[in-house]
Amino acid sequence: MKQPDRKHWLDDPRHVTWLWRGLVAFGLFVTLLEPLIDLHPHFEVENQPFFYDWFPFFSYVFIVLFSKELRKLLWRPADYYERETEDDS
Amino acid sequence: MNLLSACPPGLWMMIAGVLAVALPRGPRRLLLWTAPVLELAHIWILDPGTASALAVAGMHLEPLRVDALSRVFGTIFSIAALLSLIYGSYHDDRVEECSGTVYAGAAIAATFAGDLLTLFIWWEMTAVSSVLLVWRGGTPQAFAAGKRYLLIHVTSGVLLLWGAVEYWHLTGTLAFDHMQLQMGRAAWLIFLAFGIKACFPLLHNWLQDAYPRSTPAGSVWLSAFSTKLAVYALARGFAGTDLLIPIGATMTAFPIFFAVIENDLRKVLSYSLNNQLGFMLVGIGIGTELSLNGTAAHAFSHILYKGLLFMSMGAVLHRTGTVEASRLGGLYKSMPLTAMFCIVGSLSIAGFPLFSGFISKSMVIDAASNAGLLIPWMVLVFASAGVMDHSGIKVPFFAFFAHDQGHRVDEAPRPMLIAMGITAFLCLAIGVWPQALYAILPYPVEFHPYHLAHVIKQLELLTFSAIAFGWLYRRGHYPPEIPGVNLDFDWLYRVAIPGMLRPIRTDVAAAHRWIETRLRAASRTVWTSLANTFSPQAPFGGVISLEQGLIWICLTVAGVLLLAYSG
Numbered sequence: 114m115k116q117p118d119r120k121h122w123l124d125d126p127r128h129v130t131w132l133w134r135g136l137v138a139f140g141l142f143v144t145l146l147e148p149l150i151d152l153h154p155h156f157e158v159e160n161q162p163f164f165y166d167w168f169p170f171f172s173y174v175f176i177v178l179f180s181k182e183l184r185k186l187l188w189r190p191a192d193y194y195e196r197e198t199e200d201d202s
Numbered sequence: 203m204n205l206l207s208a209c210p211p212g213l214w215m216m217i218a219g220v221l222a223v224a225l226p227r228g229p230r231r232l233l234l235w236t237a238p239v240l241e242l243a244h245i246w247i248l249d250p251g252t253a254s255a256l257a258v259a260g261m262h263l264e265p266l267r268v269d270a271l272s273r274v275f276g277t278i279f280s281i282a283a284l285l286s287l288i289y290g291s292y293h294d295d296r297v298e299e300c301s302g303t304v305y306a307g308a309a310i311a312a313t314f315a316g317d318l319l320t321l322f323i324w325w326e327m328t329a330v331s332s333v334l335l336v337w338r339g340g341t342p343q344a345f346a347a348g349k350r351y352l353l354i355h356v357t358s359g360v361l362l363l364w365g366a367v368e369y370w371h372l373t374g375t376l377a378f379d380h381m382q383l384q385m386g387r388a389a390w391l392i393f394l395a396f397g398i399k400a401c402f403p404l405l406h407n408w409l410q411d412a413y414p415r416s417t418p419a420g421s422v423w424l425s426a427f428s429t430k431l432a433v434y435a436l437a438r439g440f441a442g443t444d445l446l447i448p449i450g451a452t453m454t455a456f457p458i459f460f461a462v463i464e465n466d467l468r469k470v471l472s473y474s475l476n477n478q479l480g481f482m483l484v485g486i487g488i489g490t491e492l493s494l495n496g497t498a499a500h501a502f503s504h505i506l507y508k509g510l511l512f513m514s515m516g517a518v519l520h521r522t523g524t525v526e527a528s529r530l531g532g533l534y535k536s537m538p539l540t541a542m543f544c545i546v547g548s549l550s551i552a553g554f555p556l557f558s559g560f561i562s563k564s565m566v567i568d569a570a571s572n573a574g575l576l577i578p579w580m581v582l583v584f585a586s587a588g589v590m591d592h593s594g595i596k597v598p599f600f601a602f603f604a605h606d607q608g609h610r611v612d613e614a615p616r617p618m619l620i621a622m623g624i625t626a627f628l629c630l631a632i633g634v635w636p637q638a639l640y641a642i643l644p645y646p647v648e649f650h651p652y653h654l655a656h657v658i659k660q661l662e663l664l665t666f667s668a669i670a671f672g673w674l675y676r677r678g679h680y681p682p683e684i685p686g687v688n689l690d691f692d693w694l695y696r697v698a699i700p701g702m703l704r705p706i707r708t709d710v711a712a713a714h715r716w717i718e719t720r721l722r723a724a725s726r727t728v729w730t731s732l733a734n735t736f737s738p739q740a741p742f743g744g745v746i747s748l749e750q751g752l753i754w755i756c757l758t759v760a761g762v763l764l765l766a767y768s769g
Contacts, residue, residue, distance in 0.1 A: 123534075
């Protein structure tokens with residue numbers, strides 16, 4: 114087993130914050146580019162302002178929050194199948 | 203007819219896989235590693251249109267039929283086999299290498315099958331050879347999952363055979379060509395057989411059950427062949443079948459939710475695999491040249507990036523002994539190369555520009571929008587945000603970053619790194635130079651993924667998905683990784699139905715014991731009576747002379763004749 118002792122760049126929380134801000138800044142940058150180009154929409158919904166920003170954002174939030182609720186229903190201890198079945202896992 | 207055009211590609215791999223079992227490590231590796239290379243050459247030597255015919259019991263079989271669709275799948279299967287062999291050479295596992303090679307060979311041979319009976323044979327061969335990879339996991343859980351896996355896959359094969367027989371009666375041919383569900387039961391049986399292997403919704407659990415139980419290399423093997431063989435079969439048999447659009451769209455969406463809450467990262471990848479199959483099925487269902495090209499291209503790039511992701515998690519498992527997200531984190535410090543390769547796989551599956559998924563997934567999504575399919579298109583975009591979560595962010599983030607769990611391990615073994623490096627290079631090469639992939643697709647390609655509008659839209663989608671993750675995670679809304687299992691549809695056949703059948707099983711066991719006791723008693727009685735009759739002390743016992751024997755036989759025959767004629 115190796116024992117790396119040096120501090121890594123990502124160990125510093127300030128650097129993580131920089132990355133986060135960089136991501137948001139990049140998001141704003143591509144958003145600002147959007148009105149400058151023709152997006153060749155196929156559907157009316159794509160003409161909604163900044164569709165490709167808010168639709169994936171809210172889809173993602175929905176997926177995560179819905180999954181969190183789903184876990185309350187579906188989660189069982191790791192040995193669930195071993196306890197519930199005779200010769201199974 | 204020369205030998206090359208008489209034998210289907212893949213056959214040599216199966217033979218090599220069997221022969222290699224008996225060889226020591228050096229010659230075994232030489233035989234196995236050269237086999238996929240030879241098969242690749244074989245595939246590309248054969249001209250499209252090449253076919254071989256065979257007449258068996260009045261049936262006209264076509265063990266070999268070459269066209270552009272079979273060639274693209276055969277090509278990626280050969281590449282995947284070689285990469286899996288390289289990856290697996292970090293340890294010396296004869297069963298894994300040989301069964302993997304037979305499995306890959308069967309999958310290749312199946313893609314060149316021109317008739318349904320030949321397809322059935324190789325279809326079942328993939329099931330039987332691949333279950334050994336599941337069992338190599340070596341745990342009781344792996345053995346139990348392997349049994350379920352085998353049962354489900356053999357059932358798929360039986361349905362295929364049944365469908366083939368019905369198809370033969372209906373059409374008078376076994377040729378594996380395009381068919382319509384309106385044909386009736388024959389087509390539906392074949393469709394269902396393909397659907398089981400393609401992980402249709404509710405038929406999907408064998409994948410998440412079996413793949414995560416295998417060895418690190420076993421999962422890499424398994425991730426490449428069975429499901430993509432089913433995709434190939436659906437593309438050949440059911441292109442343009444509308445039903446595949448809602449089925450595929452459902453498959454892109456529902457596994458996402460399970461992947462988000464799953465703690466086992468190889469199981470996350472298995473759900474993610476299921477979700478990617480959905481994109482391919484939507485492409486088949488649309489049935490246009492662009493969508494079918496998209497399906498073939500997505501299968502090709504998917505095998506590479508999904509293999510890469512399984513390779514990276516296999517390396518993590520090999521070094522740390524776990525792939526549970528709740529026990530991982532901070533591994534980029536110890537395994538920086540593995541982390542980098544994993545990120546390449548993640549960027550590819552997420553569809554980041556310059557990576558393979560950007561090319562292939564876009565073809566399917568564009569095909570949906572070109573066809574004016576609003577709801578499937580929106581589901582695919584929704585699912586793309588989900589892919590960004592489970593495979594684009596979750597897998598690399600929780601394994602290599604997140605909270606440092608203090609694992610201080612060595613980097614992955616050299617063979618694993620070499621295989622991951624080659625696969626990562628191919629993921630990038632397809633993204634940067636897609637023309638090479640276009641050149642082998644079934645139809646001419648008129649697709650320009652690097653159109654500015656397309657790049658901007660994709661960057662917005664990915665960036666705002668990542669921002670959503672960052673926002674949820676920083677605010678503590680992202681579900682924590684906790685050990686446990688999440689129930690899925692397999693609960694029905696693993697717990698609910700066996701639970702309902704338990705009283706019946708008790709009655710059946712009691713009846714079995716009753717019958718067994720009676721049979722044993724009856725056999726004892728018969729045995730005793732025979733012993734009493736023919737023992738040396740009994741009237742008919744002892745040794746008799748040849749003459750006496752002949753007299754007895756003659757008397758018996760005469761008696762039988764008298765009885766026969768008297769009637």
